[in-house]
Amino acid sequence: MSVQPQMPKSWRSETKPHKFCPGCGHPLILKALGEVIDELNIADRTVFGCDIGCSLLAWDFFNVDTIQTHHGRTTPVIVGLRRANENVIGIAYMGDGGGYAIGSQHLVNSAARDEKVFVLLANNTQYGMTGGQMAPTTLPGQKTETSPYGRDTELTGPPVQGPEMVAAISGENAYVARGTVGNVRQLKKFIKKAIQNVMEGRGFAFVEALSLCPTNWRTNAEDTWKFVEKDMATYFKVGEIKVPGEKKEG
Amino acid sequence: MTKPIEGEKKVFMTGNEVVAWAALAAGAEIMYGYPITPQNEIMHYWTRMAPKYGRKFLQTEDEISAGFTCTGGVLAGKRAFTATAGPGNTLMQEPMSMAEMMRIPTVLIVCQRGGPSTATVIYSQQETTMTCYGGNGEGFRIVYSTATHQELFDYTIKAFNTAWKYRFPTFVLGDGYQSKMRESLSIYDPEARNIEMVRAEPYVVKGGVPGENRDPAHLRNTYNMEEELYEVIMDHAREYEKIAPEIIEYEEYECDDADVLLVAHGVVSRAAKGAVKELRQDGKKVGHFKPVTLRPFPEKELLERAKAAKQVIVIESAYGQLDKLVKSHLYGCSTPIAQYFRPGEGITIEEVVQETKKYL
Amino acid sequence: MAKGVKIALAGEGGQGVQSVAMILTEAAYAMGKEALYIPNFGVEQRGGVSVAFVQIDDEKIGSPKFKTADIVVALSDRAVRRTTMYCDQETLFFYDDNIEDVEEDLPKNSKKVVALPAIKVAKEELHPRVFNVVVMGAVIGATGVVTEEKAKEALESKLGYKFEQNPELREMNFKALQRGMEIVKEVM
Ligand SMILES: Cc1ncc(C[n+]2csc(CCOP(=O)(O)OP(=O)(O)O)c2C)c(N)n1
Ligand code: SF4
Numbered sequence: 001m002s003v004q005p006q007m008p009k010s011w012r013s014e015t016k017p018h019k020f021c022p023g024c025g026h027p028l029i030l031k032a033l034g035e036v037i038d039e040l041n042i043a044d045r046t047v048f049g050c051d052i053g054c055s056l057l058a059w060d061f062f063n064v065d066t067i068q069t070h071h072g073r074t075t076p077v078i079v080g081l082r083r084a085n086e087n088v089i090g091i092a093y094m095g096d097g098g099g100y101a102i103g104s105q106h107l108v109n110s111a112a113r114d115e116k117v118f119v120l121l122a123n124n125t126q127y128g129m130t131g132g133q134m135a136p137t138t139l140p141g142q143k144t145e146t147s148p149y150g151r152d153t154e155l156t157g158p159p160v161q162g163p164e165m166v167a168a169i170s171g172e173n174a175y176v177a178r179g180t181v182g183n184v185r186q187l188k189k190f191i192k193k194a195i196q197n198v199m200e201g202r203g204f205a206f207v208e209a210l211s212l213c214p215t216n217w218r219t220n221a222e223d224t225w226k227f228v229e230k231d232m233a234t235y236f237k238v239g240e241i242k243v244p245g246e247k248k249e250g
Numbered sequence: 251m252t253k254p255i256e257g258e259k260k261v262f263m264t265g266n267e268v269v270a271w272a273a274l275a276a277g278a279e280i281m282y283g284y285p286i287t288p289q290n291e292i293m294h295y296w297t298r299m300a301p302k303y304g305r306k307f308l309q310t311e312d313e314i315s316a317g318f319t320c321t322g323g324v325l326a327g328k329r330a331f332t333a334t335a336g337p338g339n340t341l342m343q344e345p346m347s348m349a350e351m352m353r354i355p356t357v358l359i360v361c362q363r364g365g366p367s368t369a370t371v372i373y374s375q376q377e378t379t380m381t382c383y384g385g386n387g388e389g390f391r392i393v394y395s396t397a398t399h400q401e402l403f404d405y406t407i408k409a410f411n412t413a414w415k416y417r418f419p420t421f422v423l424g425d426g427y428q429s430k431m432r433e434s435l436s437i438y439d440p441e442a443r444n445i446e447m448v449r450a451e452p453y454v455v456k457g458g459v460p461g462e463n464r465d466p467a468h469l470r471n472t473y474n475m476e477e478e479l480y481e482v483i484m485d486h487a488r489e490y491e492k493i494a495p496e497i498i499e500y501e502e503y504e505c506d507d508a509d510v511l512l513v514a515h516g517v518v519s520r521a522a523k524g525a526v527k528e529l530r531q532d533g534k535k536v537g538h539f540k541p542v543t544l545r546p547f548p549e550k551e552l553l554e555r556a557k558a559a560k561q562v563i564v565i566e567s568a569y570g571q572l573d574k575l576v577k578s579h580l581y582g583c584s585t586p587i588a589q590y591f592r593p594g595e596g597i598t599i600e601e602v603v604q605e606t607k608k609y610l
Numbered sequence: 611m612a613k614g615v616k617i618a619l620a621g622e623g624g625q626g627v628q629s630v631a632m633i634l635t636e637a638a639y640a641m642g643k644e645a646l647y648i649p650n651f652g653v654e655q656r657g658g659v660s661v662a663f664v665q666i667d668d669e670k671i672g673s674p675k676f677k678t679a680d681i682v683v684a685l686s687d688r689a690v691r692r693t694t695m696y697c698d699q700e701t702l703f704f705y706d707d708n709i710e711d712v713e714e715d716l717p718k719n720s721k722k723v724v725a726l727p728a729i730k731v732a733k734e735e736l737h738p739r740v741f742n743v744v745v746m747g748a749v750i751g752a753t754g755v756v757t758e759e760k761a762k763e764a765l766e767s768k769l770g771y772k773f774e775q776n777p778e779l780r781e782m783n784f785k786a787l788q789r790g791m792e793i794v795k796e797v798m
Binding site for chain 2: 632635636639644645646647648649650651652653671672673674675676677
């Protein structure tokens, strides 16, 4: 294939084309991440952890040491690794189900302990891998396989505000932001600052990326982008939420 | 409100759909769950149908929570259930261990998938040991292993009754094949078959004023002294052993004069049965014994058949989980026991025929 | 049909092999036969080959999956490569004659390998969309597992709501079924 020049160096060409669905948001996030790994030249000391969820499809995605863990357990595996080897740049990559539902205790407690790891979370408003069930981030009224009549916030609460929650419980040296695949340049900037935060041993870092799941949203290209840029943006505010000793952007 | 099923009818559907219908027919009032393949469609069907019959659903943040919320539903006096698979079943073991200790009649449908860890989302019989003996307990549980959609329907209904009658956590052990395949069966309103549903009763908030006209409920799972715990566990053990003969179920196929006895449970017993049919046509003396309850295990019945045979073969889609059960119950029997293990993989009639021929 | 029939259908996502399996088994069930259908599923299904395992019999069906099939139908190059493992000397192997560069990959050991002009017939005579119904017709023609009438009823119950809106669709589907049954007779 001749699309090679666009591929970050840290991407493993042997495993491309990747295994995500056409139009998926995961590869866009992983491209931003790959470029940051290139720019900071840290492939040799990065450990990429992927969750169970569609992120598991990235288990052989990078030319970077990678660990596929259990659903929701990527954060503690990477935390344990970083505690045992401080030279490691630990990245835990997961979906909204993995981070805000089953793994929420790990996210909360790692942030509270100010672990020096970077948690990167793809928010696609539902459980992608298992076929589109309701997630903590599902929008009010949104139909999913387990909210077939639309999410009823009376019964299931409002969409979880992940970065805001992490910002509220983490120390002042944490970096917290929400980006979107609708603005990859900005997302990349957030990822870079997050990685620098853990590289310099300053504190916890968390970035949520608003992502795309045309397969389970059952949307065409146009509606897919409309959903992330209009519907999701109504509930999830894009921008930096916590920046150690700096002015926020966005 | 109308009944989910009037009388009886023949249908052609997937196993996950069967479970949802059975739970509705059994009068289950609330399901708690967390997504996992191959269990998902139980929740999908339930969330579509349940509101029409005034039943409820809660999607929790994980299986630890699905299991514990389910115990809460039961303590409130509702026929409550949950369903899971694989790594979800692993997490379920904590709440199920509390249910075992506190005699909480939860119903859990297990759709076994490949293991250990995340493994495959497809199929296996590798959750046999965990479903029978998971958690830090003694396995005081009731486990039905089903082989057909008809059994899946029958035993899902029965699970609610067994659980509430005997007050031990009850499990229906299915698998990914059963979840996803379509075949025919009859679904029915239990009443149409004169099946009476055992009443569910609250453990707490039973009416009256605690301390005034009734004793308060003080439910616990922690004991101060070894002797206290010992008494509690021995009580459970005596009770469990006493009721076991009433609960035990098994199926025998051509066992009467069998020299070679094939032991298999769940969906694998279909292959064993098919193999016996084929080998019998060639005049081979082969029979099949299928334990339907894995806990309690039909020990006496298997022992009798095994003693009369010249060879036992244990066949399973796991690496020795049924084999362990069988051996522990065949203590003292001198008939040789052979194994055919395909961990995480389906087993066909052809394979069983071929394997059995080695011993004929 | 004295003995049961085992059929493996494989194609790309969107080619409709699962619908064919579903309609075929519903028709068999409606005829009072035993039918069992199970799709393959895994964590990478979305990009993978879709396989449907179908069994139809007069007696109760044994294990849900099988090692070798009586009939294999492969509708894409990847499906051909994926399904040769289900072939033995008894297997009738069908593939669409529109698939290119698979000569090397066709099964060497099967009873017969037959190229079906299903895509061509659908495209030229009917509509590409009913391609899978042509395939279903071919399977029925080759095996006689269900009658044409029951197949039509099963199509009706699956797609009836669409037929209501557009009666021409009904005609087209029924025609596709018939043509499938015919072409298989021609090429065998
Ligand atoms: C303990 C446990 N429970 C459930 C599952 C099943 N499971 C696999 S992926 C997944 C959810 C995926 O959703 P999300 O984390 O939002 O990621 P996405 O696929 O949307 O990227 C679930 C529930 C599992 N693997 N382990
Ligand atoms: S299911 Fe959704 S999140 Fe998963 S790979 Fe497909 S598009 Fe991406």
